[in-house]
Amino acid sequence: MPSIGEAARGSGIPVETIRYYERAGIVPGPPRTLSGHRVYDTAGIARLCLIKRCRDLGFSLAEARALLALSENSDSPCRDVKVIAEGHLAEVGRKIGALRDLEAALGELVRECAEGNTACPALRTLARP
């Protein structure tokens, strides 16, 4: 009967993080032995795998929890999943855009330092209100 350590190895989520996910209500706590140790069945480990995969894809914990709920509803419409995934995809696109802008500004800043000046033009740029 897999303990939390085995669930951690099976899911790729650290033991402490699994406990945190339970506390935070992301996943239900599994049944326990008489001595209080957690016992995971295949469904329990599958839940953790789904959460892990969602986190790897950058979904927030709230989103991951929602997707888990959808997956455990036997007549889950794909439409709901699509809404969550598309929202997240749009957000990732926005972040990429913002980082590209940031990259350009930083590149400009680095170029200003190219000459190894002692009175740093980059710092002057930064201090400009």
Add this chain to the structure above:
Amino acid sequence: MPSIGEAARGSGIPVETIRYYERAGIVPGPPRTLSGHRVYDTAGIARLCLIKRCRDLGFSLAEARALLALSENSDSPCRDVKVIAEGHLAEVGRKIGALRDLEAALGELVRECAEGNTACPALRTLARP
């Protein structure tokens, strides 16, 4: 004599955040009135502006503090600034790469939901260990 509110308006950093930056040692606290109110001179506001600009460019607070220190050292070599900025630029590049990968994986997931299935292939993909 500008108070913290005016410093906030001049720098674009919220009052509460300015107080936090002081507590966190990012900027020195300014002189006070007899009643304990902060009083900002132009150098104090300039410091805040530099920190704001650094944060806008995605530098961590630690990096921002380092850049501020460099800016207040009259013989600051541009080389040090360049090292910090280039490190950060490389990190931004990595983040863009990671987000692009993420975007591709999410796009695949969304496509799997395109047909409005009830037994969601995307969820099946997510649950795969």
Add this chain to the structure above:
DNA sequence: CCTTGAACCTGTAGTGGCTACAGGATGCAT
């Protein structure tokens, strides 16, 4: 059986970078 060490438990605190609030004080205008 005893010992040892790994893994388990709960609860708490800390990380980074804020943000909001409580409760009280100050300053200015009416």
Add this chain to the structure above:
DNA sequence: ATGCATCCTGTAGCCACTACAGGTTCAAGG
């Protein structure tokens, strides 16, 4: 004097963890 905006310090919460303290359980080896 009153009212309101702004100031003060201290604390707590957000998100998603991560680490630790102090204690218990379990399995392997002598």
